[in-house]
């Protein structure tokens with residue numbers, strides 16, 4: 001089994017995605033798009049950005065490596081009557097079956113950054129986007145104290161066995177020099193790439209930060225793996241308290257609820 005696919009099919013990312021809907025809608029709004037347009041949402045999950053894109057009336061294809069998330073996305077599209085939105089399985093490293101220059105916009109929000117071969121992912125995103133179009137990525141930023149998810153992943157990885165040799169950290173997609181090099185190899189000049197810091201909110205008014213961490217523990221592949229390893233080494237309590245502390249420190253929610261802002265790098269590539 002492809003470990004990248006296994007990681008994301010392991011849990012149920014829809015449980016986490018439910019905290020991210022508001023920022024997904026805001027991000028889509030900020031793209032300033034209108035029909036007619038064909039959009040690829042790569043690493044789309046169950047449609048946090050694909051659904052609001054489709055609600056604008058553009059044609060959307062959501063591609064994701066996780067079968068369970070593709071199925072969940074198609075169920076959401078059917079329930080909402082969104083006939084211009086389809087979800088299908090695929091790998092950002094090799095978008096076989098998708099023709100060159102198929103889309104006016106390729107969006108990937110914390111999606112393609114998790115593909116194991118970043119140069120291939122950059123090349124594929126550029127290949128399937130038409131000249132005059134855009135690739136827009138949202139990427140977590142490594143070692144950034146305001147990037148809640150990168151901190152959560154850093155803590156989780158400290159409890160997980162080291163990755164296999166040759167593994168490229170997804171967090172490298174949050175570093176400008178790597179982004180420039182990867183898109184550069186795909187034929188994009190530096191001047192065509194812009195990067196700005198932005199904030200994504202995890203909003204759960206009915207859950208405390210500790211309850212949010214429990215949901216990550218039960219449903220988010222990387223955190224599930226960390227707890228499995230920590231259980232074996234007897235350090236699960238330590239992992240749990242570090243994650244709860246992190247969520248509490250970042251929480252801006254009131255009345256016992258959770259509202260955590262996480263800094264990310266928004267990358268726009270103009271083709």
Ligand SMILES: C[S@@+](CC[C@H](N)C(=O)[O-])C[C@H]1O[C@@H](n2cnc3c(N)ncnc32)[C@H](O)[C@@H]1O
Nearest residue numbers: 008043044045048064065066091092111114115
């Ligand atoms: C953090 S989730 C983000 C999902 C969605 N974009 C959102 O904002 O809710 C990462 C997503 O990337 C997908 N993914 C990971 N590696 C992938 C790959 N190689 N090709 C396509 N999708 C991938 C996962 O299955 C998962 O749905």
